[in-house]
Amino acid sequence: MFDIENLKINLIRLFLTLIIIFFTLILFGISPFEVFESIIYGSLGSYSKIIRTIIVWTPISLASLALIYTFSAGMWNIGIEGQIIMGAVGSTLVARSIFGDDFISPYLQIFMAIIFGAFWGLISAILKVKANVHEIFSGLGLDFVASGIVIFLIIGPWKREGIASTGGTDIFDKASWVPTIGNSNFPLFLLLVIFLLYLVSALVIKYSSLGIRLKATGINIFATERFYFTSDKYIIFSYLIAGGIAGIAGFSQSSAAYHKLVPSISGGFGFLSILIVLICSRNIYFSFIVSFLFAALIVGGSQLQIRMGLDHSIIGIIQATFVLSWLVLQKLELEKLISQKITKVFVK
Amino acid sequence: MIFFENTLVTVISLSTPLIIAVIGETISEKGGVINLSAEGTIMICALFGFMMGYITDIALVGFIFAIFLGAFISFFISYCDIKLRMDQIAVGFVLTILFTHLSNYLGQDYVRISGPMITKMQIPLLSKIPFLGEVLFNHSLITYFSILLIPFSWFFLNKTTFGLSIRASGENPTAASSRGIDVKKMRLYGTLIGGGLLGLAGATFSLYTKYGWSEGHTTNYGWIVLAIVIFGGWNPYRAAAGAYSFGLLQVLAIKAQSVTLALSQILPLLPFPLMIFILIFIQYINRKERSSIPKIIISLVGGNQPEALGKKLPEEIK
Numbered sequence: 308m309f310d311i312e313n314l315k316i317n318l319i320r321l322f323l324t325l326i327i328i329f330f331t332l333i334l335f336g337i338s339p340f341e342v343f344e345s346i347i348y349g350s351l352g353s354y355s356k357i358i359r360t361i362i363v364w365t366p367i368s369l370a371s372l373a374l375i376y377t378f379s380a381g382m383w384n385i386g387i388e389g390q391i392i393m394g395a396v397g398s399t400l401v402a403r404s405i406f407g408d409d410f411i412s413p414y415l416q417i418f419m420a421i422i423f424g425a426f427w428g429l430i431s432a433i434l435k436v437k438a439n440v441h442e443i444f445s446g447l448g449l450d451f452v453a454s455g456i457v458i459f460l461i462i463g464p465w466k467r468e469g470i471a472s473t474g475g476t477d478i479f480d481k482a483s484w485v486p487t488i489g490n491s492n493f494p495l496f497l498l499l500v501i502f503l504l505y506l507v508s509a510l511v512i513k514y515s516s517l518g519i520r521l522k523a524t525g526i527n528i529f530a531t532e533r534f535y536f537t538s539d540k541y542i543i544f545s546y547l548i549a550g551g552i553a554g555i556a557g558f559s560q561s562s563a564a565y566h567k568l569v570p571s572i573s574g575g576f577g578f579l580s581i582l583i584v585l586i587c588s589r590n591i592y593f594s595f596i597v598s599f600l601f602a603a604l605i606v607g608g609s610q611l612q613i614r615m616g617l618d619h620s621i622i623g624i625i626q627a628t629f630v631l632s633w634l635v636l637q638k639l640e641l642e643k644l645i646s647q648k649i650t651k652v653f654v655k
Numbered sequence: 656m657i658f659f660e661n662t663l664v665t666v667i668s669l670s671t672p673l674i675i676a677v678i679g680e681t682i683s684e685k686g687g688v689i690n691l692s693a694e695g696t697i698m699i700c701a702l703f704g705f706m707m708g709y710i711t712d713i714a715l716v717g718f719i720f721a722i723f724l725g726a727f728i729s730f731f732i733s734y735c736d737i738k739l740r741m742d743q744i745a746v747g748f749v750l751t752i753l754f755t756h757l758s759n760y761l762g763q764d765y766v767r768i769s770g771p772m773i774t775k776m777q778i779p780l781l782s783k784i785p786f787l788g789e790v791l792f793n794h795s796l797i798t799y800f801s802i803l804l805i806p807f808s809w810f811f812l813n814k815t816t817f818g819l820s821i822r823a824s825g826e827n828p829t830a831a832s833s834r835g836i837d838v839k840k841m842r843l844y845g846t847l848i849g850g851g852l853l854g855l856a857g858a859t860f861s862l863y864t865k866y867g868w869s870e871g872h873t874t875n876y877g878w879i880v881l882a883i884v885i886f887g888g889w890n891p892y893r894a895a896a897g898a899y900s901f902g903l904l905q906v907l908a909i910k911a912q913s914v915t916l917a918l919s920q921i922l923p924l925l926p927f928p929l930m931i932f933i934l935i936f937i938q939y940i941n942r943k944e945r946s947s948i949p950k951i952i953i954s955l956v957g958g959n960q961p962e963a964l965g966k967k968l969p970e971e972i973k
Contacts, residue, residue: 440935441960444885444934447927450927451878455924618763623759624756638740
């Protein structure tokens with residue numbers, strides 16, 4: 308983990324990426340410093356803003372974690388959006404059932420969200436393994452099928468009393484909201500979930516045979532056969548785990564962010580997480596940090612609109628530029644050159 | 656009959672951008688490149704096409720600018736894919752996210768204003784034929800282009816050396832390379848043609864079928880294009896049929912709005928499950944003996960996925 312050379316290269320790359328973003332913003336006629344300040348203030352400036360950041364961080368960090376499993380198995384899990392959506396459907400199912408006003412509801416919701424998300428992931432996996440359907444196409448298809456299901460549920464069986472609109476279902480009973488401590492609305496529960504899942508995943512990926520085999524599957528599907536285990540099994544495994552974790556992200560969206568089911572329940576966080584995992588290259592510690600930064604960007608972005616009159620889409624531009632420059636720089640290997648130059652100067 | 660005729664006319668003109676985009680993506684995928692930036696490319700080209708048309712007040716400038724922009728974007732993907740050997744899917748995906756946000760940001764001043772229009776152009780004599788004349792020969796120039804593009808692209812991919820070389824590069828780069836085909840160039844050309852057509856499709860949205868610009872103007876059309884390409888089994892004719900069916904679906908969805916809200920929201924999502932079924936069926940056919948399945952079924956739902964689709968070029972191709 309503590310590879311100094313690697314760390315140095317990553318830091319130089321981070322610096323170069325920030326320079327690119329800096330100039331991109333100038334190109335748009337926006338002051339980068341003002342943007343930076345607004346984002347810091349807007350995401351961490353007050354108690355309620357920190358809470359909002361955590362509520363956004365939860366689905367993003369969980370979806371990124373989920374994607375690390377599937378990327379480890381060499382799978383492009385673009386169906387992550389659908390898995391988040393289905394998780395939210397599972398959790399809404401519980402919130403609307405007879406358990407909805409019981410204190411046990413959130414825990415049942417998590418359970419249901421995991422099952423629904425994992426099931427949706429399983430479909431992609433089975434299509435890949437049994438029918439050799441490229442996971443991008445099946446994932447994309449299932450994303451839209453999931454959103455179709457949500458729209459159907461909101462307009463049809465779960466519509467609000469009297470009105471059929473796409474505004475969402477009824478607000479959940481208070482008991483079905485994500486538990487908070489005492490009278491404050493601090494979502495400690497979500498933080499615990501994130502830390503627990505990341506800790507377990509770090510251990511699983513680093514020390515268990517499952518982690519090693521997932522990696523082997525990702526590197527070379529054919530080599531795995533020679534080591535006497537079929538990669539099929541691990542592709543399915545990775546999708547089940549990823550779908551389950553993404554399902555929890557959906558639970559967080561429906562029961563912590565919206566307190567109801569809305570058509571765009573995933574908030575596009577699944578696709579955003581794909582961006583995050585692309586730059587983290589399966590490094591679980593990175594995704595933990597980067598997902599927090601991206602969440603802060605999103606929450607701070609709303610401040611940009613108030614303070615500077617900028618459209619919120621500037622945040623998406625910053626995020627995508629960041630990822631794109633990172634990926635291109637990674638391939639150009641400029642950092643290695645710079646790093647060598649720096650070393651030379653210091654050695655002399 | 657009039658109702659039927661009107662519906663057909665609407666379907667054909669409404670599907671114009673989809674036809675162009677679907678054929679562009681088909682050519683790109685035949686060359687082995689999944690241009691996953693389709694959603695973003697269409698979106699940003701729709702904006703810039705409209706913008707350029709608005710500034711110069713000539714629609715044609717908008718169309719041409721959009722073609723070049725689309726081709727330029729696909730050139731970037733090709734550069735990352737061929738020269739830097741990056742994952743084409745990753746690049747395309749990031750570009751989609753970037754361009755959707757970028758178009759929202761840059762397009763703020765162009766929301767719901769009107770610019771140049773393109774007019775219908777009746778074809779003399781032919782448009783006088785009863786029924787057919789009204790359905791086929793009373794459209795705008797871009798619609799005629801989209802109709803002609805279907806047989807042309809089929810001919811291009813199946814009968815010309817150029818098209819066949821692109822296909823060979825998408826099927827088996829190593830073999831194509833040893834047969835003397837410049838695989839890198841062919842891959843680049845395939846993507847460029849595809850990207851240019853995606854750009855044109857974007858401009859067709861904003862200057863013709865979905866006139867104007869608004870935030871997220873062409874949302875989901877790029878993904879639908881990817882689905883229809885597969886639905887069409889990488890064959891221009893079937894892809895076009897898929898695009899027209901989707902156009903019909905859209906018209907039905909609008910009509911269904913008054914009956915049930917749910918149906919009108921869900922109908923446009925139908926291509927996606929259909930895409931998955933087609934993919935399953937293709938695999939099923941490939942595993943069985945081809946002769947044991949009726950030919951008509953193969954030609955309707957079969958299809959050959961380019962062997963090297965979405966894969967990096969082998970290292971030995973320098």
